[in-house]
Amino acid sequence: MVKTASILRDLVAIPSVSSLSNVPVVNYALKFLDRWKIERHPYTDPAGTAKLNVVARTRPGIAALALVCHTDTVPFDADWKEAVNPKIRAGKLYGRGSCDVKGFLACVLSAASRIDPERLARPLAVVLTADEEIGCVGAKLLAKKKALRARHTIIGEPTGLAPVRAGKGYALAEIVVRGKEAHSAFPARGRSAIADAARVILALERVSRKLAARRNRAFDPPYTTLNAGVIRGGSAKNIVPGECRITVEWRPVPGQDGRWAAELIGEELAALRKKDPGFQAELEVKRLDPAFAPSRGEALANLLERLSGRRAATVAFGTEAAHLGSPDAETVVFGPGDMTVAHRPGEFVPLGELEQCVTCLVAAIREFCA
Ligand SMILES: [Zn+2]
Known part of the structure; x- marks a missing residue:
């Protein structure tokens, strides 16, 4: 079992601003999913840079639970030395993407390392997307291909561990x-x-x-x-x-x-x-x-409310939920960190929230896939 904070440190140290290729981040993540079935959806962006969306499943079929995470970050100030040299101070990890949204990705990989994919009765999926920060480009391509079918979906974004059930367009x-x-x-x-x-x-x-x-x-x-x-x-x-x-x-x-x-x-x-x-x-x-309208089902949001102790909420920012959610499935946006510290120098995530998020993800996997 690898410590979540050290996974996050590795992830932050791999620059993945949207203008760069996200392949190095994806390859790092795939090391944690070595016994999973990996479906690759590569594309080339308008600048000719290789981009990669991945749908990883523990077994074929409609996922009982899907964990979706983008792999790109917004750009950073050249003066911000910690941007890709992550530092931990006073229980917080600083670096570009620590909050939006490599923190959640580290939690997903940490949770994946704590379960045996062969022992899950129902399919669990991990979906890694490219180019979220420049208009959910990767998610839109996956949606167009209908590459993901899931009954419950958690889209990673910093929500301070509050399950978010709706968002503006x-x-x-x-x-x-x-x-x-x-x-x-x-x-x-x-x-x-x-x-x-x-x-x-x-x-x-x-x-x-x-x-x-x-x-x-x-x-x-x-x-x-x-x-x-x-x-x-x-x-x-x-x-x-x-x-x-x-x-x-x-x-x-x-x-x-x-x-x-x-x-x-x-x-x-x-x-x-x-x-x-x-x-x-x-x-x-x-x-x-489009906006992200609340799903009919509430099982996932209720479970995450119970586990995190945070009330379900809405957000004023756009997410991939508007593209990857479907009306017959329940979609929730969820993750550690606070969106108001993202997209600026000094971005950080509290380490305590990382550990709490891993506990929530492992419990959700047990609830829906075991
Ligand atoms: Zn994000």
């Missing part, structure tokens, strides 16, 4: 506002795309208010949020700007079609054009990931 769009360039000394000869973009921003505030009026009390905040995160326009101080681009994202609550916000934005743009025929703006939706 994710949508991303760009609004391109077109004006007409002119010498700034003669503004009447052009049309400022930045001034028109200001009208669009005010319209987006109206859309936000409409979205906020539809409540879903299971979430904090209890509605679909919208953010204009990036705006870029103009080329010089003495040119009337000809173009301005606004990047918008929104996070739809379950039960609400992600296209609704896009329709509201579209209506606002059409209204601006009607008032002023010279106004030109187009909305291009680039991503529409």
